[in-house]
Amino acid sequence: MSLRHAMLGLLAERPASGYDLMKRFETSLTNVWPATQSQVYGELGKLAKTGLLEIVAEGPRGRKEYAITAEGRAELRHWLAETRPERSHRNEALLRVFFLDLLTPLEAVAYLATEAERAAELRAELEQVGEKVDWDDGPLSVNGRLALEYGLRLRAMQEEWARWAAEQLGGAGAAESEAGKS
Amino acid sequence: MSLRHAMLGLLAERPASGYDLMKRFETSLTNVWPATQSQVYGELGKLAKTGLLEIVAEGPRGRKEYAITAEGRAELRHWLAETRPERSHRNEALLRVFFLDLLTPLEAVAYLATEAERAAELRAELEQVGEKVDWDDGPLSVNGRLALEYGLRLRAMQEEWARWAAEQLGGAGAAESEAGKS
DNA sequence: GTTGACATGTAATTGGTTACATGATTAG
DNA sequence: CTAATCATGTAACCAATTACATGTCAAC
Numbered sequence: 001m002s003l004r005h006a007m008l009g010l011l012a013e014r015p016a017s018g019y020d021l022m023k024r025f026e027t028s029l030t031n032v033w034p035a036t037q038s039q040v041y042g043e044l045g046k047l048a049k050t051g052l053l054e055i056v057a058e059g060p061r062g063r064k065e066y067a068i069t070a071e072g073r074a075e076l077r078h079w080l081a082e083t084r085p086e087r088s089h090r091n092e093a094l095l096r097v098f099f100l101d102l103l104t105p106l107e108a109v110a111y112l113a114t115e116a117e118r119a120a121e122l123r124a125e126l127e128q129v130g131e132k133v134d135w136d137d138g139p140l141s142v143n144g145r146l147a148l149e150y151g152l153r154l155r156a157m158q159e160e161w162a163r164w165a166a167e168q169l170g171g172a173g174a175a176e177s178e179a180g181k182s
Numbered sequence: 183m184s185l186r187h188a189m190l191g192l193l194a195e196r197p198a199s200g201y202d203l204m205k206r207f208e209t210s211l212t213n214v215w216p217a218t219q220s221q222v223y224g225e226l227g228k229l230a231k232t233g234l235l236e237i238v239a240e241g242p243r244g245r246k247e248y249a250i251t252a253e254g255r256a257e258l259r260h261w262l263a264e265t266r267p268e269r270s271h272r273n274e275a276l277l278r279v280f281f282l283d284l285l286t287p288l289e290a291v292a293y294l295a296t297e298a299e300r301a302a303e304l305r306a307e308l309e310q311v312g313e314k315v316d317w318d319d320g321p322l323s324v325n326g327r328l329a330l331e332y333g334l335r336l337r338a339m340q341e342e343w344a345r346w347a348a349e350q351l352g353g354a355g356a357a358e359s360e361a362g363k364s
Numbered sequence: 365g366t367t368g369a370c371a372t373g374t375a376a377t378t379g380g381t382t383a384c385a386t387g388a389t390t391a392g
Numbered sequence: 393c394t395a396a397t398c399a400t401g402t403a404a405c406c407a408a409t410t411a412c413a414t415g416t417c418a419a420c
Contacts, residue, residue, distance in 0.1 A: 001407080002274050009281040019371050032276045036409065041373060061371045061416045080285055080293075085275040087300070092184050093267040094214045097329050099191040101321035103262055111262075118269070139283035146347045147279050157339045165328045183379080201399050218381060223401060243388045243399045 002086075003043055006033045008052065008068055008076040013140055015056055015067035018044050028144060031126075031151060047072070100169070109166050116162035123155035184268075185225055188215045190234065190250055190258040195322060197238055197249035200226050210326060213308075213333060229254070282351070291348050298344035305337035 010016065010024050018041045025035045044066055047053040052072035057065040068076070093115060100108040130148055133141060192198065192206050200223045207217045226248055229235040234254035239247040250258070275297060282290040312330055315323060 002272070002277055003407080005281075006277055009277075009284070012281070012284060017371075018373095019369095029277070029280065032273045032280070034270055034272070034408095037372090038374080038410085039408065041371095045373090059371095062373095063371060076281070077284060080278060080281060081289055084296075085278060087275060087304075088216055089271050089273070090184070090216070091214045091271070093269060094329055094332055095184055095188055095191075095211070096262060096267060097332070098211065098214070098322060098325045099187075099194070099258070099262060100325050100328075102191070102194060102259060107263055114266075122269075140280060143280045143282050146282075146350060147276055149347070150276055150279070150343050153339050153343050154336075157335050161332050161335050165331070168328060185379080199399075200401095201397095216380095219400090220382085220402080221380065223399095227401090241399095244401095245399060 002033060003035055003039060004047060004052075005076060005079045006035070007040070007043055007047065008072050011053065011066060011068040012073060012076060013138065015065050017059075017063050017065050019063070021066075028140065032147060097165070105169060109169050112162045112166035112169065116159045116166065119155045119158035119162060123152060123159065126151045126155065184215060185217055185221060186229060186234075187258060187261045188217070189222070189225055189229065190254050193235065193248060193250040194255060194258060195320065197247050199241075199245050199247050201245070203248075210322065214329060279347070287351060291351050294344045294348035294351065298341045298348065301337045301340035301344060305334060305341065308333045308337065 006025070006029060007021060010021060010029075016024065018037075021044070022035070022037055022040050025033070025040070029035070044053065048055060048066065051069060052075055053066045054069050055064050056067040059065065096111065100111065103111065126148060130152075133144065133148075188207070188211060189203060192203060192211075198206065200219075203226075204217070204219055204222050207215070207222070211217070226235065226246075230237060230248065234251060234257055235248045236251050237246050238249040239245075241247065278293065282293065285293065308330060312334075315326065315330075
């Protein structure tokens with residue numbers, strides 16, 4: 001149930017409406033915790049009802065501005081300081097690797113090559129983000145820099161691994177191709 | 183909907199009962215695609231009903247052995263060769279990083295240090311797995327070796343990153359501690 | 365006046381988790 | 393005979409996704 005904590009975390013910096021919050025998810029948290037509009041509005045309602053948030057202003061078009069309460073901050077701190085993060089990631093790209101023998105060696109190598117390219121692309125995108133962001137903009141950007149670095153290292157590792165794996169299969173693939181030819 | 187493909191993939195190697203399949207999930211796929219018993223039995227039923235699997239034997243205790251059908255293989259191949267993997271990972275550990283400024287510098291550094299240790303532990307566990315597995319045991323173990331290497335590299339990267347990040351904050355933390363003292 | 369951004373919500377469905385519930389067979 | 397393993401299923405619940413639905417305000 002980390003969505004609630006992501007929202008509390010964003011609201012700890014400053015109050016926002018559901019609409020604002022969504023934009024902040026899209027810009028800063030998309031890569032670590034994507035959220036949809038329905039989810040955000042639904043959760044805002046629940047958090048307000050349980051007293052972790054409160055409505056501090058109403059504006060045009062039914063705009064409601066939410067702020068974190070003392071209990072909200074307590075819950076957020078509790079989550080950060082006294083619980084351990086869930087670490088089970090499903091990884092579809094890696095699941096496929098287990099079944100690569102069902103493809104021809106060439107297809108398998110092509111799969112890994114595409115993965116390498118995709119990782120490189122994503123890394124390039126992150127680098128773009130890094131250049132655009134104003135790094136003198138509050139605590140969130142300091143932390144954001146750490147998270148960004150994680151992303152860069154992850155994508156670099158993925159690219160290297162995929163190229164290595166392709167090479168591992170490549171030997172076999174090439175050998176089989178040779179055998180087929182002769 | 184990758185669970186179905188994971189199951190088809192395992193059954194492509196050889197037929198199995200729900201019970202067998204669960205054990206194979208636990209041993210080989212836990213790290214990339216965990217599945218619960220309810221899920222496995224539920225999905226087996228659906229896959230049999232839609233003709234991607236068929237029951238090839240019934241044994242003691244109501245045991246039903248499932249085998250992949252031609253359509254099942256076609257679906258599996260389609261998934262492998264003609265679709266791109268979903269790549270959005272929610273990452274709770276990294277989400278927390280965005281909000282580390284809500285902790286004291288010492289707590290934040292401690293969080294990252296714990297993350298580094300955890301990554302190291304998980305890496306050690308994977309190394310254990312690598313030593314135990316019989317690497318001459320069919321195509322799944324060839325592919326498994328590639329997946330294992332991914333895990334090793336991932337955990338190594340996570341450990342290095344967490345140590346680096348702790349150092350980044352450590353400067354600030356130490357400075358603040360000094361300021362507090364004087 | 366019309367387009368685009370602002371703004372909020374609900375409903376249906378899917379995928380996954382946890383808990384419950386039951387019973388047969390084998391090995392010691 | 394008793395414990396462990398084998399074996400299958402259902403029900404309730406939760407989180408997330410997609411689609412639907414509505415309406416306001418500002419700028420041009």
